[in-house]
Amino acid sequence: MKIDEIKIADLKPEKFIKDKIGEISNIVGDSIAVNALSGGVDSSAVTMLAHKALANRLKTYFIDNGLMRADEPQRVVSLFKKMGVPVELVDAREQFFNALKGIKDPEEKREAITQAFYKDVFGKLVKKSGARYLLHGTNLTDVEETIAGVKRQHNILEQLGIDTQEEYGYKVIEPLIQLRKSAIRKVAKDLGLPEEIYNRPPFPGPALSARVIGEVTPERVETVRKATKIVEEELRNTIAFQYLAILHDDKVTGVRGGKRDFGFQIEVRCWESKDAVVASPTRLSYDILERLADRITKEVPGVVSVTYNITKKPPSTIEAV
C-alpha cells in the first residue's frame, strides 16, 4: 500500500480535520467505534477527531497499566472530561504486573507489555464493546519503521488476537497515517488540545518500565515514578529535548545516620537534540545537579546515589533499556 505523505509545509490543519471527521463519520455511520487513549499526542488527536465525528458512538478507554507517571491516568482522563470527551479509566495494573513478574530482559519486558495490552486487556475490551470499528493513531514513521524492521509490525487486529478472516467486519481506521509527528502536533493544537498534550515531550511506549533496569515490580516502578517527578519538576525549564530518571538494578553502598546503607542508584539523563538521532547531554549547572541528587536521595525511599549521564548518542541511546 502506497501512503501519500502530507508534509508539514503542505498541511492545512483545519481542512485536514474537517476531511478526517467526514471520513470517520462516513465509515462508521450509525455503528460504534472504539479506541485506546494513552495521553500521547497521537492517541489524543485520534480521540478528539473521532469524538467530533461520532460523539457518543465513540467508546474511549484509558488503560492504567501501573507504569504511568505520577497521577497521569487521572490527569489525562479529567483533561478530556473537561473538554466534553468521556473516557473510561480501566484499572489493569494487576494484569500488567503479573505479566512482568520475574522478567529482567528488556526485550522480554516489552513483549510482555505488548501481549498484556493487546491480548489480555484491550483485546477483551474491544470484543466486549461490540464495536466493529477500531481507531488507531498509527503515523507514517510507524509504518516506515515497521517496513524497515525497526519496530514490531502494527497489524492491530492481529495483535488484538482477532482473526480478520473469521471475524469479518472489523475495520481499523488510521486517520493520522499520512502524517509525521510534527504535523500531528499541529493538528492536535488545532483540535483545541492543551499544550501539555500537543507539546508533550517524547515518552516511551512501555512507559516507566523502560526506566527500570531489571525486574519491573510495583515497588520499583513507584521508586522511579517518584524520581521522575522530581526530575521533571527540576528540569522543566531547561527546554531540553528530553529528561528522564532510570532506576538501576545494581545496588551501591551508602551511609545514613552513620550506618552503612546498601541502597538504590538513580541515573538522570537530560538530552540536547533536534531529532533524537544524535544527542548530547545538557550542560546542567552543578547547582541543578546537586539539587537533583539532594532531592532524590531525600524524597525517594531507599535511594543513596544519583548519577548524571555524560555520554553522547551515539554510542549511547536516549533511553537505557
Add this chain to the structure above:
Amino acid sequence: MKIDEIKIADLKPEKFIKDKIGEISNIVGDSIAVNALSGGVDSSAVTMLAHKALANRLKTYFIDNGLMRADEPQRVVSLFKKMGVPVELVDAREQFFNALKGIKDPEEKREAITQAFYKDVFGKLVKKSGARYLLHGTNLTDVEETIAGVKRQHNILEQLGIDTQEEYGYKVIEPLIQLRKSAIRKVAKDLGLPEEIYNRPPFPGPALSARVIGEVTPERVETVRKATKIVEEELRNTIAFQYLAILHDDKVTGVRGGKRDFGFQIEVRCWESKDAVVASPTRLSYDILERLADRITKEVPGVVSVTYNITKKPPSTIEAV
C-alpha cells in the same frame, strides 16, 4: 595494650626513622624477616625501614592478585629495585580469580580476597621463607577501627593461619603503630620514597575488585582497569581528593555503526574532601566530562555509556561497594 600516639606536630621524622631502624635491628638480630609490599604508603614505609635495618635479611614480596591498576605490580617492584631494595613479584592472579569466581556479594568478595591473601598465598610464603619475624604496616587508625568494630581485626598471625601457641616464636613487628596516615606520609618522604608513593591518593585494599559491581572476573577487571587509567590520566590535575571508575553489572542499550549494542556502563566519581568523612562531587567542567565519556567509550571495549556521580557523602560513600 595502650599505644602512645606520636602526633604529627611532635613527629621528628629523622629521629623516628633512626629509632625504628635500631628497634627492628635489635629484635631480628641475625634472623630473617618477611613482609608484603602493596605500593601503598604504609607497606612502602615499612619495607624501606626494614631494608635499612636488615638489608638482605629482609625478604619482601609483592603479591600480584590480578586486581591492581595497569602496570602497578611491575612499576612498584622496579621503583624499589632502583632504590636498591629487592622485591619478589609473586604471580597469584589465578588463586585470587579462582577464589572470586561466582561471587557477587560485596562482603563475600572482600572475605574471599582476605582469605586468598592470608591463607592461600602470603601465609604459605611466610612459612616457606623460614622467617620468624613478620613486619606489618599497621597504623593507629587501623587499631582504633579494629577496637571499634569498623574494620576486621588485624591479628596478623591468626589471619595467616599460624597458631601462635603451637608455633611459638613467630613475632610481628609493627613499626608504624604509633602513627596516623599524615605522619606516615612524612616518614615515607624522609625515607627517600618518591612522591608517587608518599602522596599516593587513597586506594582500596581489595583494589579494583572494589570497583567492579557484580562478579570479579579477569575480563571485568581489565575493563575497569582501562577505564581507571583514563580517569587517572584526565583527572590527575584536578587536585581532587580522590577519583575513580566503577564498572556496573547492569547493562544498558547503546548504538554503534547504526546497530543496537547492549553494553557496559562506567560510573566516574571525583571527590572533594578533607578527611573522607564528608565529601562532595568535584565540579568538573563539561569539557572534561565529555572527554572522559568520549575516551572511555572509544578506548574501553564494550562500554557504551558513562555517568558522573553527583551525590554528596553522606548519603553516598566514596567507593561503590
